[in-house]
Amino acid sequence: MALATVQVTGQFYASHWLPGHPRCGELHSHIWSYHVTITGEVNPETGMVADFHDIKDRVEEFNGKTLNNFESIGIPTSENICIYLATNLAWSNPTFTEVEVQISEKEGYVSAYTWPNKEE
Ligand SMILES: [Zn+2]
Numbered sequence: 226m227a228l229a230t231v232q233v234t235g236q237f238y239a240s241h242w243l244p245g246h247p248r249c250g251e252l253h254s255h256i257w258s259y260h261v262t263i264t265g266e267v268n269p270e271t272g273m274v275a276d277f278h279d280i281k282d283r284v285e286e287f288n289g290k291t292l293n294n295f296e297s298i299g300i301p302t303s304e305n306i307c308i309y310l311a312t313n314l315a316w317s318n319p320t321f322t323e324v325e326v327q328i329s330e331k332e333g334y335v336s337a338y339t340w341p342n343k344e345e
């Protein structure tokens with residue numbers, strides 16, 4: 226089995242608020258940048274680890290949405306969005322061995338999470 230890595234970078238537009246936060250407590254929007262890196266087995270039938278378009282579509286499901294409505298994210302900070310996306314992408318395909326998601330709500334502010342997380 227050959228392992229390879231695919232990366233997808235893009236943006237989506239979504240709103241959120243952070244309950245009780247002094248600066249981010251009111252509903253507001255960002256153009257979020259994302260960077261997804263997936264390592265997994267190259268499927269011998271497709272020649273792919275994953276289809277780039279499938280990864281893009283999965284992340285960009287957030288486009289135009291309010292992230293607080295995705296209950297399993299929890300508090301929709303960029304950290305929790307990374308964890309939600311990485312975990313969901315990892316669960317979507319058992320041949321993935323590592324999924325890293327980086328999210329930025331604004332230039333210079335980046336969060337990242339790598340599945341599997343050795344602390345869990
Ligand atoms: Zn915000």
